[in-house]
Amino acid sequence: MLGSVIAWVLFALVLLGIVTRKSWGPRLEARSGLLRRWPWRWWLTGYPETALRVLTTWRRLAYLNGLSVSMRPDRRVIGRDLVVQGTALRPRPPRLVWPVPTKTGLRLRVLLHPGQTPAPYYQAAPAMEHAWRVYGVRVTSPRRGQVLIHVTAHDPLTGEVPSARGPLPVLLSADVGRIEDGEPWLIDLRRVPHWLITGATQSGKSSLLASLVLALAPQPVALVGIDCKGGMELGLFGGRLSALAIDRTQALGLLSGVVDEIQERMRVCRAACKRSIWELPPYDRPAPLIVIVDELAELYLTDGSRESRDEAEQCGTLLLRVAQLGAALGVHLVVAGQRVGSDIGPRVTALRAQLGGRVAHRAHDEASAEMTLGDINPDAVITAQNITEDEQGVAVVAMGGRWMRARSRLVTPADTAEIARTDPPANPFLIQPDSATFQKGETAS
Known part of the structure; x- marks a missing residue:
């Protein structure tokens, strides 16, 4: 009845x-x-x-x-x-x-x-x-x-992703788009300190990085970039970056400075008998540092010469050290690239294992999606392969064993100009190298 x-x-x-x-x-x-x-x-x-x-x-x-x-x-x-x-x-x-x-x-x-x-x-x-x-x-x-x-019932990732409005977000939490249930897509670096972003050309990697920078720009965090495409992508953010490396030689100097900064933060925490910088008093706590790497493979490719191989090996070692040691010290790594397999260079597999957050955009082959999501869930790999060329910005996001579809918002030229006018936090580093590695508005030397 x-x-x-x-x-x-x-x-x-x-x-x-x-x-x-x-x-x-x-x-x-x-x-x-x-x-x-x-x-x-x-x-x-x-x-x-x-x-x-x-x-x-x-x-x-x-x-x-x-x-x-x-x-x-x-x-x-x-x-x-x-x-x-x-x-x-x-x-x-x-x-x-x-x-x-x-x-x-x-x-x-x-x-x-x-x-x-x-x-x-x-x-x-x-x-x-x-x-x-x-x-x-x-x-x-x-x-x-x-x-x-x-x-x-219907795809919530179609149409325009609304801009994030309202009060400033929680520190190191970035609203970068929308997930498949219609809720905001939040990248929380306190919860998942390191991220890997993969996908084919024109799949939405650069848009996601721009959305991340746009969300982090108003926050008291330091942003440094490595863009071996001559700075064409990350260079658009201008003075908001505390440092920008545009080739591998500059990237090597920048990463060396970041590792020195990690060791100095270790010394401060050890002297204060603290396990992380978040246990330090706010007035003694250094600003969080986010290292953004675009086109990871450019750091590993060599021309066969010994000098080139040594540079690639040193970059791989320094990136791995940043990922292994940086989480508790407020140093976070966001890496983007088309492939993250061992075929592009040594230590890539070990680096990938340290990047707990995974974002896979449209891929040309199954192997690329498998490298990013294979250790998370096989269903996530299949879903990533089914992303079409018309779904630019759509990706599969995985963290902590869970995965979902999401789409980053489109950053307009006006948003990019607004980011470029934002100043980085004053004196965000405990150490100041003699080189121009961390000087505002300049590239690493």
Whole structure:
């Protein structure tokens, strides 16, 4: 009885949604920005329609995709039922809890039959997308004996990503775009101190780096850049960078200065009997330092000469030391490049293992996505491979064993000019080398 009442209520809401869509549709579409912030139209029209489709197709969908089991009495087992896989008598689908609406779709909880595993549900996700006519279905299993089905009715990463507005963010937390559930995409360097960003040319790596610098520019942090493409990308940020290296020789001097700074911060913490700079009093705490590297492979490529090989090896060693020692001392590393495999140079694999945050944009081959996300989740690798050329800025973000789709916002020339006019924090370093490595507005020497 209760099921019939609920079905009739959903049917009435669907009819109301159809009428509403015809009468208010053009007016609502004109206010698409407001709809993205609070998509109440989805609650009125999309949710009832999708929930009704899920409930009415669940039994047949489970049967066709091997999710049902059959219950038949066995006279040899008194008072018990025998669970049999396959197409036996009375196929019984797993129990589906009532769909819970979200901002971009639905969340379903499925209670598994005894002996079932989540594996068939992962394989049935494409069938669910077609049966329910939704953008995407993602299956997780946070608890034993049940799975969660996350239904995305429409792609939230399409359209323009809204700019971050409001009060200044938490220190070392950067709002760089939007994730697939419609929430802000936050890169928190306090939580995940080092990041790796990969992707093919024109896939969105530079846009993400620009979004990161834009979000960090108002904060009291020091930014240093290594851009071996002659500074064409990071050089646009002008005086906001405390230092900029535009070739490998300059990068070697800059990284040497960063390692010296790490050792000096170690000395200060050791003298104060503290384990990190965050335990120091605010007036004695040095400013956080973020090292941004664009086109990592340029630091490792050699022309065959001994001098070139020595420079590449030294750069690899210094980058690895920064990643291993910098987290507790407020020194963070953000590395971007097309490939991060051992084929581009020594110590790259060890460096990659130290970069806990991973961002994979569109890749030309499976190996590139595998290098970035293979040790996180194989499903994330497949998702990264399915990013098309039309989805510029879309990437798969992984950290702490979790992964999701996200898209960085586009940084306009006006935003870039605003960054260039921002001054870095005064005296952010404990040591000042004799070279111009850390001099404002100059490149490393």
